[in-house]
Amino acid sequence: MTFELKTKIKDQRPKPDKIMSIANTRTETIIAAGIIEENDQVAARVEHLRALEALVGNSYPNKFDRSRISDQEDAISNLLAFKPVAEVLAEIKSHIGTLAEGARPDPVLKDALNKKLKFYGTARVSGRLTTTPRTMGKAAFVHLSDGKHRLQIYVRRDDVQGVFNGKLTPAGEPPNQTPAPEAVDGWELFKLLDGGDFVGVEGFLFLTNTGELSIHVEKLQFLSKALLPMPDKMHGIADPELRRRYRYADLIASSLQVEHDGLTTREVFERRARLISGMRRFLDDAGYIEVETPMLSPKATGAAATPFETYHNALDIPLYARIAPELYLKRLTVGGFEKVYELNRNFRNEGLSHKHNPEFTMLEFYCAYMDVNGMMDFAEAMIRESVEKATAGSHLVVFDGREIDFSKFERLSMKDAILRYGDVGAVEITDANIVELFEDHVEENLIQPTFIVDYPKSISPLSKANPENPQLAERFELFINGMECANGFSELNDPQEQYERFVDQQKARESGDHEAMVLDEDYIRALSYGMPPAAGIGIGIDRLVMLLTNRHSIRDVILFPHMRPLTKEVGEVEEVGEV
RNA sequence: GGUCCGAUAGCUCAGUCGGUAGAGCAAAUGGCUUUUAACCAUUGGGUCGAAGGUUCGAGUCCUUCUCGGAUCACCA
Numbered sequence: 001m002t003f004e005l006k007t008k009i010k011d012q013r014p015k016p017d018k019i020m021s022i023a024n025t026r027t028e029t030i031i032a033a034g035i036i037e038e039n040d041q042v043a044a045r046v047e048h049l050r051a052l053e054a055l056v057g058n059s060y061p062n063k064f065d066r067s068r069i070s071d072q073e074d075a076i077s078n079l080l081a082f083k084p085v086a087e088v089l090a091e092i093k094s095h096i097g098t099l100a101e102g103a104r105p106d107p108v109l110k111d112a113l114n115k116k117l118k119f120y121g122t123a124r125v126s127g128r129l130t131t132t133p134r135t136m137g138k139a140a141f142v143h144l145s146d147g148k149h150r151l152q153i154y155v156r157r158d159d160v161q162g163v164f165n166g167k168l169t170p171a172g173e174p175p176n177q178t179p180a181p182e183a184v185d186g187w188e189l190f191k192l193l194d195g196g197d198f199v200g201v202e203g204f205l206f207l208t209n210t211g212e213l214s215i216h217v218e219k220l221q222f223l224s225k226a227l228l229p230m231p232d233k234m235h236g237i238a239d240p241e242l243r244r245r246y247r248y249a250d251l252i253a254s255s256l257q258v259e260h261d262g263l264t265t266r267e268v269f270e271r272r273a274r275l276i277s278g279m280r281r282f283l284d285d286a287g288y289i290e291v292e293t294p295m296l297s298p299k300a301t302g303a304a305a306t307p308f309e310t311y312h313n314a315l316d317i318p319l320y321a322r323i324a325p326e327l328y329l330k331r332l333t334v335g336g337f338e339k340v341y342e343l344n345r346n347f348r349n350e351g352l353s354h355k356h357n358p359e360f361t362m363l364e365f366y367c368a369y370m371d372v373n374g375m376m377d378f379a380e381a382m383i384r385e386s387v388e389k390a391t392a393g394s395h396l397v398v399f400d401g402r403e404i405d406f407s408k409f410e411r412l413s414m415k416d417a418i419l420r421y422g423d424v425g426a427v428e429i430t431d432a433n434i435v436e437l438f439e440d441h442v443e444e445n446l447i448q449p450t451f452i453v454d455y456p457k458s459i460s461p462l463s464k465a466n467p468e469n470p471q472l473a474e475r476f477e478l479f480i481n482g483m484e485c486a487n488g489f490s491e492l493n494d495p496q497e498q499y500e501r502f503v504d505q506q507k508a509r510e511s512g513d514h515e516a517m518v519l520d521e522d523y524i525r526a527l528s529y530g531m532p533p534a535a536g537i538g539i540g541i542d543r544l545v546m547l548l549t550n551r552h553s554i555r556d557v558i559l560f561p562h563m564r565p566l567t568k569e570v571g572e573v574e575e576v577g578e579v
Numbered sequence: 580g581g582u583c584c585g586a587u588a589g590c591u592c593a594g595u596c597g598g599u600a601g602a603g604c605a606a607a608u609g610g611c612u613u614u615u616a617a618c619c620a621u622u623g624g625g626u627c628g629a630a631g632g633u634u635c636g637a638g639u640c641c642u643u644c645u646c647g648g649a650u651c652a653c654c655a
Contacts, residue, residue: 041589044606134614134615135611135614137611138611138612139614140612141614141615141617143615152615154614156613159612194606207613210613212615214613214614229590229606232589234590235590238590239586240647240648242647303655304654306654348654350655351653353654354650356653487655543655553648563646563647564645
């Protein structure tokens with residue numbers, strides 16, 4: 001019903017073939033379809049693209065050969081790190097460092113360094129124009145970006161030759177027989193460029209009067225068009241919503257060095273990548289094997305959460321997006337993988353918040369013959385070392401103006417934590433209220449990394465009991481800045497007891513607790529083959545990244561977080577559907 | 580789901596007590612052959628998130644809705 005209405009409304013949009021017939025060029029097509037907006041900025045860029053096609057032929061050539069230094073492609077970042085270039089840069093930088101603000105470097109030194117740069121010969125680099133060219137009559141400066149670093153190029157009318165990209169033959173038309181020019185007017189080409197376009201250049205390196213490394217361009221080739229204007233050069237994309245919706249544009253602003261809370265968006269995700277690779281390396285080096293277990297599973301279990309439900313047509317069964325890989329990983333310890341980990345997404349169909357996204361990344365790992373205490377030791381070392389990898393050597397991070405120290409994790413029983421932090425007055429701590437007291441009064445006070453231990457067994461259905469106090473589970477959770485970042489325990493491996501705990505959960509489920517854990521009979525069967533004593537942990541990667549990047553929302557550490565669609569169609573349809 | 584805040588030019592924002600819609604950047608045109616958020620001159624650019632209401636008159640006041648943010652409840 002709703003579906004039909006939705007289709008009807010969608011049908012009212014212009015049909016693609018209709019759009020094609022209105023539009024004259026392929027560029028106007030995407031404007032007519034409403035995919036990119038129609039305004040004076042876009043119109044100017046479309047005009048420039050047409051003029052460029054008339055000048056250089058193919059406006060989207062297939063490749064650009066960049067010069068090679070050592071064994072790497074000459075990305076701008078690599079060129080800047082190239083030893084002779086880096087030495088010249090270091091020299092000019094130390095010289096400029098001694099100059100008064102705004103003063104220019106000594107021309108004699110500059111000329112000497114420029115002679116050194118001549119030895120590099122011709123450089124061929126390519127990148128995106130980060131800004132609109134600063135044109136001064138018959139010469140201009142503009143920066144090229146490889147996404148990470150910027151390099152200035154200098155274009156003079158009398159020195160620049162344009163490259164012809166090959167003839168454009170519209171589909172269905174016979175090839176044009178007129179001979180292609182070998183070169184085109186480079187200055188004409190340059191004047192048609194907009195901020196954001198991609199070009200390849202060839203020329204020689206030099207230092208400008210102000211001491212900035214630049215390429216004096218001799219050949220200029222057009223590589224790709226930016227039809228949409230670039231983000232604001234000072235503010236980037238200021239609206240957090242648009243930064244998340246159009247992450248690609250948000251990332252472009254990173255090459256303009258636009259920072260938010262001290263880091264560019266690119267740096268956030270580079271740091272995230274280094275944390276994850278640090279964790280992988282630590283686990284690989286410790287003899288763990290990485291595995292992938294089902295994302296789609298007939299049982300949504302291993303955690304207390306509401307799953308996403310889907311359906312497999314050929315099998316004719318419902319499937320659930322996994323809420324945790326835990327029970328599969330422990331099946332693998334049964335199978336003989338003594339050290340095993342999985343670093344991947346979990347899905348929970350629950351509310352969104354600054355620390356909850358419907359899909360989130362979790363690292364889970366299990367180690368046979370280890371108990372909860374060994375796991376805390378190991379996890380502490382792993383997190384400390386990975387954090388240092390992510391932050392280039394520091395175990396200190398500043399979050400929200402507060403310093404967090406990853407060098408030492410405190411361990412505190414839940415009860416002691418309440419006695420220390422919880423201003424609970426004369427309330428007696430009992431098995432029934434301890435968790436509530438902890439969550440309400442303690443969690444927000446756990447700023448420095450703290451393992452909380454001695455959880456009630458009743459809320460830990462997959463955990464072994466503490467041998468000294470059977471009412472407690474051998475379980476811990478790691479809290480940092482008031483956020484739960486990890487959860488681990490000595491894994492329950494007795495199939496009989498595990499079955500009974502599942503049955504208890506099932507009863508809780510039937511009496512209304514819809515998030516109580518789902519019984520998994522095959523898991524009980526797996527345990528019946530015998531599982532070694534083992535400890536396991538799940539670490540919330542996104543939350544750790546938040547702490548390392550001073551981001552207050554999980555959506556700022558996920559490249560493409562889920563957002564409501566921009567179109568209003570859905571809302572309109574729902575209203576109609578209810579009538 | 581509850582509460583609070585926000586949406587104005589392509590971007591960043593101002594808009595006083597309800598009285599003709601503003602600036603900077605970006606764009607277009609012209610000038611300038613080592614600039615640094617380049618500069619100078621000229622020009623164009625608006626469904627004030629959407630719908631309704633109050634009013635002689637609404638960007639501004641009221642109601643509803645959409646989207647987003649913050650926060651509370653549940654979950655990691």
